[in-house]
Each structure stands twice: as structure tokens, then as C-alpha cells.
Amino acid sequence: MKIKSLMCLFVSVFLTFAAQTQEAASDDIKSRIQPLGKVHVAGAKPETSSAGPRSGAQVYNKSCVACHSVGVLGAPKLHDAADWGPRMSKGIDTLVEHGIKGFNAMPPKGTCGDCSDDEIKAAIEYMIEGL
Numbered sequence: 001m002k003i004k005s006l007m008c009l010f011v012s013v014f015l016t017f018a019a020q021t022q023e024a025a026s027d028d029i030k031s032r033i034q035p036l037g038k039v040h041v042a043g044a045k046p047e048t049s050s051a052g053p054r055s056g057a058q059v060y061n062k063s064c065v066a067c068h069s070v071g072v073l074g075a076p077k078l079h080d081a082a083d084w085g086p087r088m089s090k091g092i093d094t095l096v097e098h099g100i101k102g103f104n105a106m107p108p109k110g111t112c113g114d115c116s117d118d119e120i121k122a123a124i125e126y127m128i129e130g131l
């Protein structure tokens with residue numbers, strides 16, 4: 001009789017503990033699978049059109065990176081002197097014009113429909129920075 005009640009106590013303590021652990025774990029999982037928009041990303045500023053012109057790096061990272069990081073369809077790669085050298089000899093004005101109007105497989109404004117001409121220029125300057 002005594003042993004049975006001891007067992008009973010043990011089992012109920014164990015079950016309570018297990019339930020608590022599981023609850024804590026599922027809370028943790030819930031917070032991890034929240035949609036990204038709800039999670040506060042430290043230091044990230046919300047992107048709004050009223051925030052003034054975006055920097056070249058911002059435009060690049062949003063609209064140009066898909067092709068210009070790895071050279072999709074022969075796109076000149078970010079900060080790659082061999083890729084950009086021959087193009088830079090056309091002059092920055094031509095590059096900017098091609099960036100805005102498109103050039104062969106390079107889509108107009110690199111698909112950034114809401115980019116201003118100045119923002120496209122800044123993105124190009126960012127890609128050739130230091131070359």
C-alpha cells in the first residue's frame with residue numbers, strides 16, 4: 001500500500017514536470033515560427049517611400065542582387081573589376097542610361113519600378129565602387 005502511493009506520487013510529479021517542459025518548448029517553437037513581419041529585427045528600419053532616396057547598397061540589395069551577385073545571364077558582378085572594366089570605359093553616363101532604359105538582357109531599372117533615376121545611378125556607383 002505504501003509503495004503504491006509512493007509510485008503514484010512519483011508518476012504524478014513526473015507527469016507535471018513533463019507537461020511543463022513541453023509547454024515551454026511549444027511556446028518557444030511558436031515564437032520561432034511567427035511570420036517574419038511580426039518579428040522585430042534589431043536595427044532594421046522599415047522601408048517606406050517617404051524615407052527619402054534609398055542608398056545604392058539598399059537598391060542593389062533589393063533589386064539588382066539577384067542577377068549581379070553571381071552574374072546571371074552574364075550580368076557584371078558586384079565589385080568585379082574584370083566584369084566592369086570594359087563597361088566602365090563606356091563612361092558612367094552610358095552605364096546609367098543602360099541601367100535606366102535597359103540593355104540586352106538587363107531589364108529597365110533592373111525591375112525596380114519605383115526607383116528614381118538617381119537611385120539607379122547610386123546602385124550602379126555602389127556596384128563599381130572602388131574599381
Ligand code: HEC
Pocket residue numbers: 059060063064065066067068072073074075076087090094095096098099103104105106107109110111112120123124
Ligand atoms: C534579371 C537580371 C538583372 C537584374 C535584376 C539587374 N540586372 Fe543589370 N544587367 C543584367 C545583365 C544580364 C547585364 C548584361 C547585359 C549585357 O551586357 O548584354 C546587366 C548589365 C548591367 C549594367 C551594364 C550596362 C552596360 O552598358 O554595360 C548596369 C549598369 C546594370 N546592369 C545595372 C543594374 C542595376 C542598377 C540593377 C538594379 C537596380 C540591375 N542592373 C538589375 C541583368 C540584370
